[in-house]
Amino acid sequence: MGGKCLAAVDIGGTTIKMAFLTVEGDIIRKWAIPTDQADGGTNIVSDIVRSFSNELKQDGLTNVDVIAVGVGAPGPADPIKGTISGAVNLGWVNNYPLKRLLEEALKLPVFIENDANCAALGEMWRGAGNGTGDLVCITIGTGVGGGIVSKGMIFTGVSGSAGEIGHITVVPENGILCNCGKHGCLETVASATGIVNLYKEEGKEAPDARAVFLQASKGDEAAKRVIDRCAYYLGLAIGNIANTMNPAKIVVGGGVSEAGDALLLPLEQYVRQYTFPRAMEVLSIEKATLGNDAGVIGAAYLAKVKTVS
Template sequence: MKKIIGIDLGGTSVKLAIVSQEGEILEKWSIKTNILENGKAIISDIIQSIREHLDLYQLTADDFIGIGMGSPGKVDAAHKTVIGAYNLGWSNLQEVGKAFDEAFGLPFYIGNDANVAALGEQWKGAGKGNSDVVMFTLGTGVGGGIVTNGQLVTGEGGAAGEIGHLTVDLDYLTPCTCGKKGCLEAVASATGVVNLAHRFSSEYEGDSLIKAGIDNGDEVTSKEIFDAAKSGDVFANMVVDKFVSYLGLAVSHIANTLSPSHIVIGGGVSAAGEFLREKIATKAYDFTFPQIRETCHIVLAELGNDAGIIGAAQLVRLEAE
């Protein structure tokens, strides 16, 4: 049976895989993302790496039904272009599909990286193949992806799923990198939880390793805050509870609007595990319509770094059907 090439393009590395049509990763490798000179060599590097590995595995383009790719930035799936992927140096329009078409002559499909990761979790991860799944990706920012009736929701212009820019903070109206104020991303990302700790440290007078670190001028990380909270640090728990109140509110809005079977929590911050998931679910269900509360499961992501390449393969499968 013919195979699929899945590509997950990131700011530091590009993950690539040969994936079966059942979603099994057959071969996997990665290359460094070369962002020099506005990332002009990124696509040619990926194409060259695929060619080398096809030779290595004694495969040709005829062995594949297509190539799928997840990319940062604003992705136009119809025209197969990317713009605004600033961490790659791609401020100008990149004609990604054209380059792959010329190189391999295979059907090529591309989506936003957070959306594609959601597709991976929906197909082979925590979504367990259910048709209505939403993913929150909690990293340096907050990304997201929506799968409805088994299809990725991209919306007009491809910007659907910008869960990180739901407005949840009306008290402090924390500025967000998008130019808006009060976004979920500003208060419920890895960066956001550190910002919350700094905001509340001056108001807290008890003992706390996290507060002491902030007062000392140390670089406190989100992991340290969550670890301290798990260990019973009162101040860290206060910060985490505020973080969770914002996130739970956003999760409830998505649950009430879309009624998915699963809301998947992924990204680096989700490494806090069941401790964090349980808190998010408790808060979210406080704000969720009762009937939806009974059918919507809030779960941790399962695929880790493979979500993007599996989701990229699923992009191809959905289009090929």
């Protein structure tokens, strides 16, 4: 492998993606293991440590060859205390000491951050960000994730929950109940699940968002209205974020963004409608380019900026 490398871990609900990367952010080797959600997520750390050690051994390396480990995890992360809260799927509900547990087992410096924030750092460093340090990343999948990067740094807020774009209220009255406990969050109407919710409100059924886009492409009026409403809610939220943060780019990723122009063209129109003109002048909307690697690349960036001068 030659020279010291960075290690990165991206913990998801079903798989844990792991990688070794160069300090420039090139992936040397990547692999994934299943996420064991049993027993309140208590096996996850030992699974990561075992897999990490095995992969090092295969390359004839030890932890001395690794500079630091960056970790992305679902739920708000407290980067100072190194704890995760509200990762309900994993059972890490209340200040789970992820950083301490990994550091003790790996004997390496570990830095943690929310997974959507890691994806935003990844896109800034090696993806659609392309040189800007001021961008907002929105990942539209089963839910809606978000990360705000300002002057090259993740904007975390006081308790790590800044950038929770999916929980911006876009339906202020009689909104659908969200997983977070609020009603009318962006996620309830503009995620893959949200698109199916809106189609249901039209009195129609679809197995997934992809099916709704397919119906729309065939001329189904209800499906077309649903996609327009989805774009409207996203555009309203993005316009308000752009007014608040004045970013250079809004980077849109995740499974739903694969729908392409069918979603992005109306979205761009609504963003233009709701963004302060001076902020709009410098703003571009771009598709994410790193796909599933954004999380590990961003986690590696986090480890790098904390350790490499």
